[in-house]
Amino acid sequence: MAADRAELTPVATCSAYVGLSSFRFHLSQRAASRSVAL
Structure with a gap:
């Protein structure tokens, strides 16, 4: 087992x-799209 x-x-x-x-990567993509939307 070991x-x-x-x-x-x-x-x-x-x-x-x-x-x-x-x-x-998903979080950074979401943050990038959010900054673009703003």
Whole structure:
């Protein structure tokens, strides 16, 4: 079980990083469109 967890950790970290970066990109896009609308 410990080996499975050690193998899954990089995958979880990568997916979390991708999700966070895409979320930040979405927020920046929303802020940019809001500033353009104003």
